[in-house]
Amino acid sequence: MKHISLLNPIGETSLSSMEATYKMFSKINEALQSTGKEALFDIQIVGLSDEAVSSGRIFSIRSDTTIHQLKKxxxxxxxxxxxxxxxxxxxxxxxxPWIQKQYQLGAEIASLCVGAFLLASTGLLNGRSCTTHWLSANEFSSMFPHVKLMPYKVITDERGIYTSGGAYSSLNLILYLVEKFAGREMAIRSSKMFEIDIERNNQSQFIIFQRQKDHEDLTVRRAQELIEENFRERITVEDLADKLATGRRNFERRFKKATGNTILEYIQRVRIEAAKLSFETSNENVNEVMYNVGYSDSKSFRTTFKRITGLSPTQYKSKYNRQIAV
Structure with a gap:
């Protein structure tokens, strides 16, 4: 039987992710026992003490055991x-130290959404791939620069350490672990019972581009403003450098350091974010949107749009346009 330790940390813990994790593994046990088989999982809530931990101002969670009592x-x-x-x-x-020791003893570790911050604080993610909620990507990279953050991923799996993307994409990771430990049939059954898309592996379509201005470089910030004001026009690195009276190579280096994007990537992200808004709110077709956000080459626009959002322009419009949805 596989022992699962669901941590009960101090702070405003996501009760939905705790309950969903507990319930999904419990349902596997129930399904197996209903056919005369033994349960696969022993699930315990593990905290720092036996006292109930408050989550927010309404609920509290009591642990089944503590890290001091649980040896393996x-x-x-x-x-x-x-x-x-x-x-x-x-x-x-x-x-x-308890998480580090358990990993050394052979335990696997999974973080859900921003639980990745606590996992990264152990140092076990250094040099490894990780994902978390896309809204927290910049803060995570700042706090843990030695981790290979992949904010577009729904799931990462590297040497017994798993992470999941934002919010309810945590369910996809739990489903992934169900398949690993209980088999594909049980995973499909769970996906139907909990109505989870078993094949979802990318959170790009949910990302809203954050303008990345949490820095002190005034020249770079002015460059960002120029891009956002003129993204429909042809913009070159040389033009921006000239307007800001700075050398190109130094300007490119400073821009990348301040925003995490190259200048070209930033222009693309601003244009694609404008295109997404048009697809969501207007009746314009793909070509009209493409021209309105500064693209003249259809292949380039479609390729860039899909790379950033994970969907083609047509797929995105069909999924998120308000009038189509109605």
Whole structure:
């Protein structure tokens, strides 16, 4: 039987991710036992103490056991914890040596959504791939620069460490683990019972481009403003550098350092975000939107749009246009 430790951290823990994790593994046990087979999972809520931990102002969660009592586990699941991430990591630092020890003893670890911050604080993600909620990507990269963040991914799986994207994409990771431990048939059954798209592997379509202005470089910030004001026109790096009276190579280096994007990538992201808004709110066709956001080459527009959003322009419009949806 595989022992699953569902952590009960201090802070505003996502009750939905905790309950969904507990329930999905429990339902596998029930399904197996209904056919005369043994349960696969022993699921326990594990905290720092036996006292109930408050999550928000309404609910509290009581642990089944503590990290001081539990000597060995097979899978640690870290739920999402909301709030100031530096404070959350600090107040839960007592979990860190226990998680590190369990991994050394052979346990696997899964973080859900922004639970990746607590996982990254152990150092076990250094040099490895990871995902988290796309809204927290910049903060995560700033706090943990040695982790290979992949904010477009729904799931990462690397040497016994798993992470999931934002919010309810955590369910896709739990389903992925169900398939790994209980088989494809059980995973399909769970996907139908909980109505989860078993094949979803990308959160790009949900990302809203954040303008990446949380920096102190005034020249770069002015460049961003120029791009956002003139993205429908032809914009070159040389033109921007000339307008800002700065050398091109130094300007490109500063822009990348401040925003995390090259200048070309930033222009593309601004244009595609404008295209997404048009597809969501207007009746314009793909070509009209393409020209309105500064593209003249259909292949380039479609390729860039799909790379950034994970969907073709037509697919995106069909899925998110308000009038089509109605």
């Amino acid at each position: 586990t097979d899978l640690i699941v870290i739920p999402a914890i909301h709030g100031n991430m530096k404070d959350i990591v600090a107040v839960n630092r007592e979990f860190v």
